[in-house]
Amino acid sequence: MIVLLDPYEERGGGQAVLEELLRVVSQSSHSVAVCMPAQGRSRIEIPQQVLQGEFDDIEQLVGEEKAVVLVSNANAGHISVLRIAGALRRKGVVCKTVAILHNYPGSRLRTSVVKAVLRKFDNAIAVEPGLSSLRPDALIPSWLSAAPKISAPLYLATSRQGVIKSFARPDPSKGMHLLKDIYLAMERIGFTCQVALGDPLESHRGYVNKLKSDLSPWLVSGRRSAEWLNPGDIFVVPSIYGEAACLSAQEAMSRGAFVVASRVGLMPYLSPTNEGIRTFALGDTSSAISVLQDVCNMTPEVFLSECRGGATEMARRNLRWFDEVSNLLFSWDLQMPGSLVVRP
The missing domain is CATH 3.40.50.2000 (Glycogen Phosphorylase B;)
Incomplete structure (x- = not known):
C-alpha cells in the first residue's frame, strides 16, 4: 500500500504536485491513500479510488495491510510521518519511509533541522538535482515538470x-x-x-x-x-x-x-x-x-x-518526473514483505 501524507490546508506548488502524483499512482492496481487535513483535501482533485483521511486516520486507512510505503510530501510533515511510521511498526506493520524534497529551507537553522530529519528516512526523492544538498543519496528523477x-x-x-x-x-x-x-x-x-x-x-x-x-x-x-x-x-x-x-x-x-x-x-x-x-x-x-x-x-x-x-x-x-516517481513507489511497494500487489 502507498500512503501519501501532507500537513497543509492551503494549496501551493507541493500540493499541486501531490494532486498530479495521486492521479498517476491511482491508475495502477496498488492500494493508494492520502492523509491530509480536510481543507487541504478540498483544494486538490483526489481520484475516487484513492482512500483519504486525516493524519490521525492512517491506522484506519491502512486496515489489515501488513506493509506500507509512507510518502511525506512536505518538510513541515516529515517529523509527523516518522512518528506515524514508528507507531505502525510497533503494531507489526512493515513501513518504508520516503520524503519528497520540494524546496529549500529558508535559513541555516531550518536547513540543519531538515537535514537531520531526512537522515531518518529510508529514501528521499528530489524535484531537482540541487536538493540533493539536503540529503546526498536522494534519488533524482527527471526534474519536475508541469502537468x-x-x-x-x-x-x-x-x-x-x-x-x-x-x-x-x-x-x-x-x-x-x-x-x-x-x-x-x-x-x-x-x-x-x-x-x-x-x-x-x-x-x-x-x-x-x-x-x-x-x-x-x-x-x-x-x-x-x-x-x-x-x-x-x-x-x-x-x-x-x-x-x-x-x-x-x-x-x-x-x-x-x-x-x-x-x-x-x-x-x-x-x-x-x-x-x-x-x-x-x-x-x-x-x-x-x-x-x-x-x-x-x-x-x-x-x-x-x-x-x-x-x-x-x-x-x-511533461510528466516524466511523475512517471519515474510512480514507478519507484510501485517497485518499493512490490518489494515490501507480505505485499500481495500484482504489477500493473
Whole structure:
C-alpha cells in the first residue's frame, strides 16, 4: 500500500504536485491513500479510488495491510510521518519511509533541522538535482515538470500582449514585495501590470497586509491560475529563496508566456537554449527591470519564436518526473514483505 501524507490546508506548488502524483499512482492496481487535513483535501482533485483521511486516520486507512510505503510530501510533515511510521511498526506493520524534497529551507537553522530529519528516512526523492544538498543519496528523477492540463496550443502565441503579470502566495520567500518598484518602472514605459495573490502557507499577517497595500494599484482577485496567463504575456517570478522547480514559471512557459525570473533553483536551467525565459540577480529590482526592458526590446518575431521555444521545451519534459516517481513507489511497494500487489 502507498500512503501519501501532507500537513497543509492551503494549496501551493507541493500540493499541486501531490494532486498530479495521486492521479498517476491511482491508475495502477496498488492500494493508494492520502492523509491530509480536510481543507487541504478540498483544494486538490483526489481520484475516487484513492482512500483519504486525516493524519490521525492512517491506522484506519491502512486496515489489515501488513506493509506500507509512507510518502511525506512536505518538510513541515516529515517529523509527523516518522512518528506515524514508528507507531505502525510497533503494531507489526512493515513501513518504508520516503520524503519528497520540494524546496529549500529558508535559513541555516531550518536547513540543519531538515537535514537531520531526512537522515531518518529510508529514501528521499528530489524535484531537482540541487536538493540533493539536503540529503546526498536522494534519488533524482527527471526534474519536475508541469502537468499537461496547463499546456496551450503553440499557435496561440501570436504576439506580445503588452501585459506583465505575476502570481504567487504572499509569503516572504516569493519576493512579491519586489514587484512595486518593478511595476512602477514598467508602467512608465507603457506596459500594463497585474498581480494575483494566493493564500499564504504560513502566518505572515503584517507582511501580507503591507504587500496588499503596496500592490493595490495592480492587484486582481480570483485569477491565481495558469489559465489567467495568455500567450504573449510576460510573467515575473521574483522569488528570493525556497524555490526549486517552480511550477508557476513552467506553467507560464507552457501557456506561451515569456518568463522573467530571479536566479534561484531551476530557473536558470528551465530552457537549455534560454528560449522563453531570462533570469535576474536575486532580490535585485534594478536587474529585474533591466532584463524586462531587454525582453521588451526584442523584435516581435524573436519574442514569438522564444515563447514557442519555451512552450515546446515544457511539453517535451511533461510528466516524466511523475512517471519515474510512480514507478519507484510501485517497485518499493512490490518489494515490501507480505505485499500481495500484482504489477500493473
